[in-house]
Amino acid sequence: MSATPLQPFDILERTEIASILDKLSMASVAVVGDFCLDVYWTIDPSASEDSVETGLRTQPVRQQRYSPGGAGNVVANLVALGAHRIYPVGILGEDPFGRELRRLLEHPSVDQRGLISQAESWATHSYVKPYVDSRELNRIDHGNFNRLSAETRREFFERLEEILEKVSVVLINHQVIGSVHDDEAFRSALREIMERHPSVCFVVDSRKYHEAYASAVHKLNEAEVMRSCGISLEPGDSVPVEELAQRAGELYQRWGSPLVVTRGDRGCFVFSSDVVWQIFGVQLPGRIDPVGAGDTFVATLAAILSSGVNLAAAAFVANVAAAVTAQKLFQTGTASPGEVLALGANADFSYHPELSESPHRARYLDGTEIEVITEPSPALNIRHAIFDHDGTISTLREGWEQIMEPMMIKAVLGEHFHDAEEVVFHRAQHRVREFIERTTGIQTIAQMHGLVDLIREFGMVPEEALLTPAEYKAVYNTDLQALVDRRLEKLDRGELEISDFTIKGAVAFLHALKQAGVRLYLASGTDEADVKIEAARLGYADLFDGGIYGSVGQITKDAKRMVIERILREVGGAFEQLVAFGDGPVEIRETNRRGSYAVGIASDEKRRFGTNIDKRPRLVRAGAHAIIPDFSQWPSLWSFLRLGSIGER
Structure with missing residues (x-):
């Protein structure tokens, strides 16, 4: 398994994502693990005074906020996803924090019969985060010294046995010191439960107890994979994709169970049967906050598995759901089906992240500057070509x-x-x-x-x-x-020429394509009227017999996406007839997503020839199949794209 190559998982279309999300209303999931309360105290020193008892300055709390954490946040995510029935199964203390957590988990779809209170030697896992002027002070932790009693353990598994008759998936959560999983007798009893219920799918998300629940479906991050293989990572360390896949393959062989390895904005791997699926990450345009994204991922994964969907498709949608949560700043967010569908239908996926950061890995067509990432299909038969404008053909807007x-x-x-x-x-x-x-x-x-x-x-x-x-x-x-x-x-005024405002070789390539009978389209993010004027002034507007398209001022009407969809409708979905050229990610991504060939232009717009190394990474991540610096070697590109003999087509 360690040598099995990664297989890119096909991007799911909107209808496929919608169909999966529609099934969530049938999902019944139990969540077993560490139920926590996150506590946020905003301290305002302006009302501080000297304590009569100690003489020390007090820390007045102006505002307090509470939210479910740990397994509690997983339950909150399942609620947001619209799961039919959710059964939290865990231990709380008989304390104010435990009562508040129960209150926060109240919902018509949440059955709390599995939440048990232990009066002695157990404090509700609570993490108090004091803030002064938006600066977090030392966190105050409750629950690190918890000890599970034999009586509570017995009651816990009696409740779990009862709940197992009502669910198809059990999510095992572990993430804190003082966890129920720290009790060896607890782990042993849970393993026995798993063995007695082979029809129930158990999914484990644990910081250190994957080995204890080997038969479950495992959700791990990079650090947990390496730790399970006896290798510690320092904060900020990254693992080469080949090594990570190899190590995860070793765990797959050791445990004999499916693995899902999450990689943040780089997506995830799914080890299942004899296939290792690579699910691409989602590129997000704004700031991100990864807090809670892991909980969203595993909650979505479990809910979809409960609906009877295969593991790879479940991981794909979970990956999108985690990206939804990552966009929610300064909160432990959740994702609703509507939000997941909206992002998934138009997501910008990140292809080949390692290659994008490693130009030394680039592979070139012999004797050229044409970087080949994916060879053209033997079926490639180009009849339509889409060109971006600024930076691909024109440099009028350089700067x-x-x-x-x-x-x-x-x-x-x-x-x-x-x-x-x-x-x-x-x-x-x-x-x-x-x-x-x-x-x-x-x-x-x-x-x-x-x-x-x-x-x-x-x-x-x-x-x-x-x-x-x-x-x-x-x-x-x-x-x-x-x-x-x-x-x-x-x-x-004749002070400059057309060649001073066009990428080298671009106009000659356009003329050759036109002569060969390829229908040409110009699609730009610039206002349509301006694109038409500039193409005419530069002398090639009449070459675009397929039309010139640009922004019409409506965010929902992207010219590039609409043109690609129109062409594919005209040719009956014959994606092998279409190629796109562009220096931006939009045309590359949209072309790739529909199965057609995409050529990225990493152009240096100042010189009008040669490579702009800053453009290459985003073109690779957008899914470019090949990358060129300009069109100076267009005869070689012509042959590479199987366009036939120049001038004879």
């Missing part, structure tokens, strides 16, 4: 990032742009640059919707002073259009 960046920073800081503290300015600058990098290639109007979110995130502009996304776009377009107009004026 747009340098216009968007200061415009966005000014919008984020508002009236404080000139007097903001240096640390605040640099934080805004970093977030804006990160945002532009993540959103390059999407419609400008979509970027401006993201800008509004950024402005709210920083909180320096009053809500009543916010502009609409369309108004922010108008500000940006005014500045950018001034740059474009100056360049076109130089073209009109």
Whole structure:
């Protein structure tokens, strides 16, 4: 198994995801494990006084907030997913924290018969997080010294036996010191239960007890895989994908049970039967907070397995659900079916993350600068070609990032742009640059919707002073259009030529494709009217007999996606007839997702030839099958794409 190659799992379509999510209303899941309470205290020293008893300053709590943690958060996720019946099975203390946790878990779909209280030697696992000025102080932990009594253990398994008659999946959760799983007799009894109920699917998510429940389906992260193989990782360490797959394969052989290995934004692996599926991660455009994403993943996995769906498909949807939660900042979030479907239907998946970060792994067509990631299919028979415009053919808008960046920073800081503290300015600058990098290639109007979110995130502009996304776009377009107009004026005066504003070899390649009978389409995230004007001024608008398309100002109408879908409808879904060229992730991703061939252009727009090394990683992650720096070697590209003899097609 350790040598079995990873098999990319097919991206599920919207209808497939919807069908899986619809089944969640039938799911019945028991959650066995560490039920915790997360406690947030906001301390305000302004009301502090000297304690009469100790003479020390008091720590007044202005605000307090409580939320389920550990297995409790898994239950909260199952509720959010709409599971039919949820059975929490665990131990609480007879204390205020235990009573609050019971209250928080109250819901029509949650049956609390499995929550048992132990009066002595057991405190509800509670994690008190005091904050002063948004700074977290030392955490205060309750429950680390818990000891399970024999009587409580007996009652626990009596309740569990009763509940097992009502569920198809049991999720075993372990993550704290003082856990029920720390009791050896408990682990032994749970193993016996598992052996007596082979028809029930047990899923284990544990920091250190996977070995104790070997027959279960195992959900592990990278660190847990390596730890189970006797290898410790330091915080921040990453494991090469080949080694991780090998180590996980060793565990699969050792335990003889399926494994799901989560890798954060890199997706996950599924070891099942004789196949190792690689499920791609989801690229998210804004800030992320991974707290709670693991709970969302395992809750979604368990609920979908309870609905009778296979493990790989369950992991695919769980991966999307975890991405939904990761976008919810400053909270232990959950994901609803609607949110999962909305993201899954249009998710930006991250392909080949290791290759994207390792240019030394690149493989080139002999004697060329054409990087080959995936060979064209023997069935490739190109009849339609989609081209992005800016950075793929035209360089008229080269430098747009340098216009968007200061415009966005000014919008984020508002009236404080000139007097903001240096640390605040640099934080805004970093977030804006990160945002532009993540959103390059999407419609400008979509970027401006993201800008509004950024402005709210920083909180320096009053809500009543916010502009609409369309108004922010108008500000940006005014500045950018001034740059474009100056360049076109130089073209009109004969000071510069068309070749000064086009990627090397691009226009010659377009003419060759047109002569060969390939139908050409131009699709851009720039406003459609501007794209048509600029293509005409640069002399190649008439080559695009399939049409020229751009943004029409509606975020739901992406020109590139619509053109690809239209072409595939016209050719009856014959994906082997379509190829796309672009320097941004949108056209690459949309083409890849539909099974057609995608060529990334890692163009250096300043020089108009050669490679921009900053573009390559995002093109690889977007799913480019091949990457070129420009079209200077287009005859070699022509042969590579099986377009036949030049001029004879």
